[in-house]
Amino acid sequence: MKLNAKTALLSPKILLVPYEPHHVPTYHSWMEDEDLRTATASDRLTLLEEHAMQKSWREDGDKLTFIACLPPSSSSSIAKAVRAGKDDASECMLGDVNLFLYPSPEHNEAEGKVVAEVEVMIARREFHGMGLGREIVRLFLWYLFWGGGVGPGG
Structure with a gap:
């Protein structure tokens, strides 16, 4: 969904960022794990298919996705802005919502x-x-209902 194309959400425990093309290789490597695919009811995709999926998720009006990352350790980046490709680099990525x-x-x-x-x-x-x-869901629901997402506040 384009709604969150330029939105990052930050709590002391989690950073949520839009699913971008630079996240796809890490996401794809996660989805190579059969147990994870089973747990998420996901199909195995090629890297090319995963890139197409990321693009479709950005365009579709019936889906909203954030990549969950560890929060930046530097308070200076928090005060200014999340640095794409740095604060959400592959080593910071945890999962998605x-x-x-x-x-x-x-x-x-x-x-x-x-x-x-x-x-x-x-x-x-x-x-x-x-x-x-739990923290990811809490922050995500806050965004949906009060932070400018799709709920009554958005």
């Missing part, structure tokens, strides 16, 4: 009612069990 919108099966399409699904993935196993998934 996604919002999917579907037409509500309980209403007709003309009513415009939708069902929303939020998914979070911590791809790097060394960061499992640290509460980062």
